[in-house]
Amino acid sequence: MATTATNKQPLLIDRVFHNVISSNTLTSGSSNDLDIVGTNESAILVECSTNDGGIIEDLYTISRTGTSTAYAVLLYLSPAIDYLRPNEAVFVGSMISSTTGGARSSSTQLPKILAPVPAAGTASQLNAFYVPKGYNLWVTLQTAGPLNSSDTPIIGAQGGFY
Secondary structure, rough: OOOOOOOOOOOOEEEEEEEOHHHHOOOOOOOOOOOOOOOOOEEEEOOOOOOOOEEEEEEEEEEEOOOOOOOOOEEEEEOOOOOOOOOEEEEEEEEEOOOOOOOOEEEEOOOEOOOOOOOOOOOOEOOEEEEEEEOOOEEEEOOOHHHHHHHHEEEEEEEEEE
């Protein structure tokens, strides 16, 4: 790819990733609001504290059992690597899992990116989520109390590191 007059290079992916979090680790999360408070069982979905950042093309959930509960999956950016602290967590989005066992639900709320797309007669843009250098994408479930680990969804992300 060509560079610009100011010698800026395009973002190039060094290595791809496909990270999956088993729902066994997410049996409790934030309370019924979007703020992280006190003790929580959150997990890092994409770790960018030791590289130049990453871009996520797809965030998804897979329901494990047929249940009447659609779980709210909350996403946070934080520089923390060991524990999602309330004073460092920044809420960046959410998605809802399906109530059908084995069903896959993708996030439709990813931001639009500036990458060019082929002209197809309509204005279109690609969507992706950028995780900056030094930050991690954390995931948790929105719940007021402990959950049955065999019921909570599997959560995944696909993309690449810079």
